[in-house]
Each structure stands twice: as structure tokens, then as C-alpha cells.
Amino acid sequence: MAALESLGVPVNPGMRVCNDADELLAAYRAIGAGRAKLAYEIDGVVYKVDRLDLQHRLGFVSRSPRWAIAHKFPAERAETVLAGIDIQVGRTGALTPVARLEPVFVGGVTVTNATLHNADYIAGVGADGDPIRDGKDLRIGDTVVIQRAGDVIPQLVDVVLEKRPEGARKFVFPTTCPRCGAHVTREIEPGEVAIVARCTGGLNCPAQVVERLKHFASRRALDIEGLGDKQIEEFFEIGIVKEPADIFRLADHRAMISEREGYGEKSVTNLLAAIEARRTPEFSRxxxxxxxxxxxxxxAGVLARYFETWEAFEAACLAAVKARAGEAYRKLVRVNGVGPGARDALIAAAPSLKADGDLLGGAPTVKGVNTRAWQGLAEAFGDWPVVIAAIGDAAKQQPQEAFFALVNIDGVGPVAAERLCDFFEEEHNRAALARLLKEVTPQAERKVATSSPVAGMTVVFTGTLEKMSRDEAKARATMLGAKVSGSVSRKTDLLVAGPGAGSKLKDAETHGVKVIDEDAWLALIGDA
Ligand SMILES: [Zn+2]
Structure with missing residues (x-):
């Protein structure tokens, strides 16, 4: 920056070098104090690590650098009236309440709505069960405080109880989907912290279908220019786009589209060209x-890099579907109080557990299974003979290797693996995908680096690393074109073992996998 400045390129005079957190905060306050005098709007400052080697080490998470972070100034607030609450149905069927507000100018824009997240949020309960807004609930007609900072979506942060009118109405959360009428489930789902209300209509719910189509064409997915939310809604409405494959057959409806209001000959030509340009999308997108x-x-990026081709990925998912756990096993895993340790102990003990004999109402004894787990089992299944039969069934329906092959990919894990299985298990999903794959061909993922000494290798890290964190090591290996896995199998090429390495070291011996230490790894990749 100094060099640029010396060449006469305009450089922001507010920029400065800080050496510790206190200096950063001092700079933040100073810039905040002078904010009103600037000729332009700012909403905060950005801290950046200015050593290029450290930037390189820190790297990126998705598209965000880990060596830069924004520190926003406190958000602007304003009062307005909550005129109503609408329900939006998302692409996964989640029902999200949205506050309809009397327009209010805050943080540089006019705000007319704000997300209310879920029913608990409206009732004044946070995701962790603790009160929010001091436990004050929201009623239609209430005066509320809105906050907006930068490009962040507006938040509803408080209710002014003194201004609550006589007729303020409590909101009743719907028990059926406002778009398709299907029953709404309300439960805590794997990977979620709060209760999610979800429409059970699936592909029969027009809201879900339209939202999925919008997502497919959106900027971060296929990025089809000219095919925005408005066009998708319109094409769905008139019945020419019902699933992603239909987008690539829009040329068949050219004449009909051209006659519609707002579509000139030129804009239709451009739209169809933009669609044609996406017939070979990136695998991850x-x-x-x-x-x-x-x-x-x-x-998606992790899976694309790992499998490289769509065919390999789909084959692995279909194999995982066949190898996934049966319902009995999944039910056991979901029992309150049964963690991974108790689960494995129960499965191991299953053949020796007997329903007859003199249980006398007391729980069987299995090492590694505590009273809480037995209580959970009794609540979930009932009498001991039923509990024991359920454990026996679960033991017969354990997931097999092809499922773990998906779970163990670094960055995938059990929830995502189950979701992939859910998707590929559904006949209509496979059929819709097959129709789509007749129209488009996902590109094989380009390897990050093909010339590095570890490119294409499957690497596992274990034990304590001393020169870098585990995450750094994984990120670096991925950048060099290696695949990082969480467990050792015969497909593993290399185990990098630090002090304290345990079972993975044994597994490596069993499978004849080469083991090296951290220094040897750094030397191998040329970072020593
Ligand atoms: Zn619905």
C-alpha cells in the first residue's frame, strides 16, 4: 500500500498498522468517532493480517479469508409498528414467520419486513431456551425496535410494552402449510438447535418446489442470468418449469414466452443463451x-474435490444408501441418553442380552451403559423384553462400510451423509436427477494441484501436531490436491502421526499404510 501511495495512487488515509488488540480497538473507536465527517457512509472497519506468509497460512473458509475480519459499528435502531406476521415456506419446507412492518428508515434504507425465525422467537424464547427481549412476546399491533447494520438483514430487537395497544393480537402459528395445506411437523431435527416447523407436503407443496427451482438457478448454484425468482415463479405458474430439467427445455416454449409481457425477442434470446451456457456446470455448484x-x-465443494467426477460421487451415494443403517438402528441412536459409547456397548452385548430370566423389572447390566441410557431406552421402547428385542434388531441393522466411506470424508460427517442417503433413496429424486443429467453434464472437478507430491493421495492426520493446527494441516493437504479422511482404511495412502497417536496407528499397521511424522510430512510437501 505504501508503494502504491508513493506512485501517486490514492490510498485511504484511515488505514493504519496496529500491533495488538488494544491498538485495533483504539483505531476502531477513532474511526468511529470521525465517521460523521467522512464524505461517504461506512458501517465498520476491517482488520487484516498484513504479513503475506501468515495470510497464506491462514487461508480461506469457502470464500471468506481467515486473515481478515470486519468489525461493525453498533447498528442503527428505529421504532415502528408490527402490522402483521406472514409465513414463508422455504425449499426444505421450513416455515419461517416474517414480520410485516410499517415502513421505517433505518441504517440507510427503508425496512418493511424482518425475519422472526420461529414460534419460540415470537414468544420471547431464544434457540437455547433462554428468554430473549427479557421474555417479552410479540403481538400484532406492537411497537417494536428494528436494528439494521450494513448489509445485514434487519433484526427486530425489542418490543415497547408501554406502547402495546388494547387490541394487540397474539400470533397463532399454523398447524398446516399456508401454501399446500399439508400437516406441519414441529421437532428438533439432526443438525438443528431449535424446533423447526416444517411442511410435510414435499414435492406436492408448490412453495417448496418453486423455492428449490429458485435455489437451483441462483447465483451461488447454477447462476443462470436472467432466470431470477420472478421468472421462475412465472414459468412455474404457467406450467412450463416444474423441475430443474425443464429449465433446459425452455427453448421448446420460445414462441409462448416471447408473447408474454416483459419478454422481448432479445431478452428471450439472451435468457436461452444464458441457459445453454450452463449445460456443463461445475460439479460442486x-x-x-x-x-x-x-x-x-x-x-458440496468437499464432495466434489473428493470424488472428482459426478459418476463416482453418485455411485458412492447409491452404495451408501444400501449400506446405511436400518430404521431399528437409527431409532436406537436417537434414544435420549444413548451416546456413541453406550450405543456400541449395547450392540456388542446384543447377542448375550436375554429377554427371559429374572430381570424383575430392573435393567440388564452392560458395561458402558448407565442408568440414564436405560431410562431413555425404557421410555422409547417400553418393557425390558421389547427393549432387548429393539437392541437385537438394531445390531442386525448396523450401517456397513460403504456408508462409513461417506461419513468419514473429512468435512462430511453423519448428518450430511444421512441427508445424501435420504435424497438418493427417494425414487422420484433419482428419476428427476436422471432427467436433469440428460440435459446437463457436471464437469469433473479440477484438482487443486496436480504436480504436488501428495496430489491424489488419501491422507489421515492423527495425534498432536506441533507446528500447525489440525485444521491448518488438513486445509494445506487439500490445497495440495490430497484427500483428507477421518479414518484409516486400506484406501489410505499415508498416515501423518504426531505424539499420542492411538487406534489409527494400529489401523495403519493392519492395513499396511505408510506412517510418517509431522516433520517428514512438512518435508514431503516442501514446507519444512
Ligand atoms: Zn406446503
């Missing part, structure tokens, strides 16, 4: 675009 629950951009 294509997978993200399918909108499978819990498969976000990061996980």
Missing part, C-alpha cells in the same frame, strides 16, 4: 444447486 438439506456450498 451442481450438487449445491440440488438443494439437498445440509449440503451447503462448503460440503
Amino acid at each position: 451442481f450438487l449445491f444447486g440440488l438443494g439437498i438439506r445440509d449440503i451447503g456450498e462448503t460440503t
